[in-house]
Structure formats: structure tokens, C-alpha cells
Amino acid sequence: MTSERPLLLVGGGKMGGAMVQGWLARGTSPGRIHVVDPSADNRRPLADQGVNAVPAIDDLGEGLDPEVVILAVKPQVMGEVAPSYARFVAPGTVFLSIAAGKTIGFFEEILGAQAAIVRSIPNTPSAVGRGMTVACANANVTAEQKDSCDALLRGVGETGWVEDESLIDVVTAVAGSGPAYVFYLIECLAQAGIDQGLPEELARTCAGQMVAGAGELYRQSGETAEQLRKNVTSPKGTTEAALNVLMAADGLRPLIGRTVEAAARRSRELAG
Structure with missing residues (x-):
């Protein structure tokens, strides 16, 4: 990735933390990465590497203009967490979800029909850099934004893309599970x-x-x-x-x- 705009990761647990390690290993500046996670145990190792890890969205400060907002919280709390990030919806920002079972339509209802959204399904080997992630983009995602999301996902393994979102269910069955x-x-x-x-x-x-x-x-x-x-x-x-x-x-x-x-x-x- 050549852009220097911020990356905002929501959820720094096992999968989110593994993604950060992959990005850092590929040369992403830690100062470019911002992580929101209420768990001090999740934030501490990221902060030790120079990442801006904060407990809540309001701790990010004013004026953050992320290139990508990566939604990496558990699916069962996504409905509570995601609405707070609608403030970042803009033509130059794409939302990348790694939450299983949450459709593009789900995020469009929360973030608005104008939001650029990529739905992806990684698997657990991503934690050791040997993952397989398949993604699907809505019509608002530009070619450049798709490339940015692909580069982020390749930080934890191989990637693939489908145009038909229904195929994500098959990907879940083959690679996810x-x-x-x-x-x-x-x-x-x-x-x-x-x-x-x-x-x-x-x-x-x-x-x-x-x-x-x-x-x-x-x-x-x-x-x-x-x-x-x-x-x-x-x-x-x-x-x-x-x-x-x-x-x-x-x-x-x-x-x-x-x-x-x-x-x-x-x-x-x-x-x-």
C-alpha cells in the first residue's frame, strides 16, 4: 500500500491483532495504524509497537480521516459497535468487515446506502500468516479501494474475490470452517x-x-x-x-x- 492515510481497526483481538502484525511486517508505519479496543490486554502489545491503541472511539481525537475502517469485532456485538463509525462514511473511505455472517446489506442499513463496503471471511490460520480470505465489494467500492483492502487482507495470507455475495456462504463452508x-x-x-x-x-x-x-x-x-x-x-x-x-x-x-x-x-x- 502506497497511501499514507490512516488505517482504523475496530477490534484488536486475535484476528485484528494478527492483521496488525501482518501489516507491520509488510512495512506499514505503526503511526498510520489506529486501533479501538476496550481491552487493555489487546491494546498493550500494539501500543508497545507504536500503534495508536485507544479504548474508545472518542479517544481517537478530532480530524481522523481513515482510508480504511476495518471492522473486526465479534459478529454478535457488531450491531452495537458499528453505528458509532458511521461518522467516517465518505467517498474516500472504505469499510472492510471480517465478521462472519454479517452481510453487505446489514452494513448498508447501519452505515447508509452510500457507504463503500467490503465483506470478507478470513479463517483462523490467518493468525499465523497462512490464512485464506475471500471478499466481496458493494457497488460503491472503487478499484483503488478494492486494491487497498486486498493489500490489507494479504497481510495474513492469500486472498480471493467473488462478485456474487451468496458465494461467501460456500467460502465459509470450505475455507472458514x-x-x-x-x-x-x-x-x-x-x-x-x-x-x-x-x-x-x-x-x-x-x-x-x-x-x-x-x-x-x-x-x-x-x-x-x-x-x-x-x-x-x-x-x-x-x-x-x-x-x-x-x-x-x-x-x-x-x-x-x-x-x-x-x-x-x-x-x-x-x-x-
Whole structure:
């Protein structure tokens, strides 16, 4: 980002704090970042790095003209928090939400139909800079504002954009909730190893490191998941025997399909 206009982050918790660390790592001046968070525990580490972290909006002082207002509070309190920031609605300011389940329409009702709004859905690996965030913009967002939001979101991982907001529900089901599926896979693999006689600690280490390593191999190799699967599968070997179970007609693919369908349906329900 080349602009020097302020960035205003509302909510400096785990996700908001991770975003700030990503911005700082990419060279953003800490003096450009302003954070509003009532928690002293959240503010302290940010202030120690030169960020202007204050407990309430009125502590920001007069005349702040943010380029981006990032709304990073929990979805259940967004309706109470967001109205106070309508004062920053202006043609040169874009609002970027990372709150799950809160639609562009929700923010337009609070901030006004003229507000430039980007809705995004990050996932928990964003906390370690390996996130996947997909975003959708309303018609008021300019190309430059979209680029600014994309640059901010890339501070915690990869990004993607959709024009159809309804696809955010599918993104939520695949990438947003997806880490929980992987964590459960680790649980199941570890337990299977324990059931086959491995010591508990070794089984958990094997399962966790295998998933972490496989993910990093996928990220670095540039090959498709299908090709990587084929690379590790020897004819009539142990991997093939296992895949015959996972790839059966009633195996993993239909199960994952039902999983994503259930999560997308619930996401639509929560968005109202």
C-alpha cells in the first residue's frame, strides 16, 4: 500500500491483532495504524509497537480521516459497535468487515446506502500468516479501494474475490470452517494410531506433523492435490490400500460434500 492515510481497526483481538502484525511486517508505519479496543490486554502489545491503541472511539481525537475502517469485532456485538463509525462514511473511505455472517446489506442499513463496503471471511490460520480470505465489494467500492483492502487482507495470507455475495456462504463452508475439519482429521488419525498400538503422544505428533507437512508441501510444490496424491501412491502399496477405502462410493468425497453443504446452509441461515 502506497497511501499514507490512516488505517482504523475496530477490534484488536486475535484476528485484528494478527492483521496488525501482518501489516507491520509488510512495512506499514505503526503511526498510520489506529486501533479501538476496550481491552487493555489487546491494546498493550500494539501500543508497545507504536500503534495508536485507544479504548474508545472518542479517544481517537478530532480530524481522523481513515482510508480504511476495518471492522473486526465479534459478529454478535457488531450491531452495537458499528453505528458509532458511521461518522467516517465518505467517498474516500472504505469499510472492510471480517465478521462472519454479517452481510453487505446489514452494513448498508447501519452505515447508509452510500457507504463503500467490503465483506470478507478470513479463517483462523490467518493468525499465523497462512490464512485464506475471500471478499466481496458493494457497488460503491472503487478499484483503488478494492486494491487497498486486498493489500490489507494479504497481510495474513492469500486472498480471493467473488462478485456474487451468496458465494461467501460456500467460502465459509470450505475455507472458514475448513480448519476445524482438518483439526478433526488430526484427532481421528491420532486415535486410529493409538488403536493400532502407537503411544498416545507419538500418535498425536505423527498425525499433526503429517498434516502440517502435507499442507506445506502442497503450498510449495505448485502441483495439484490430485498429482501429489498420485505421487505418493505406489501400485498395490499401503497408500493404495488406504485410498481404496477413502475413495469408495461411500467414502470421503460424499462425506465432505455433505459437510460443506451443511455448513453453507447454516451460514445462509445465520446471515438471515
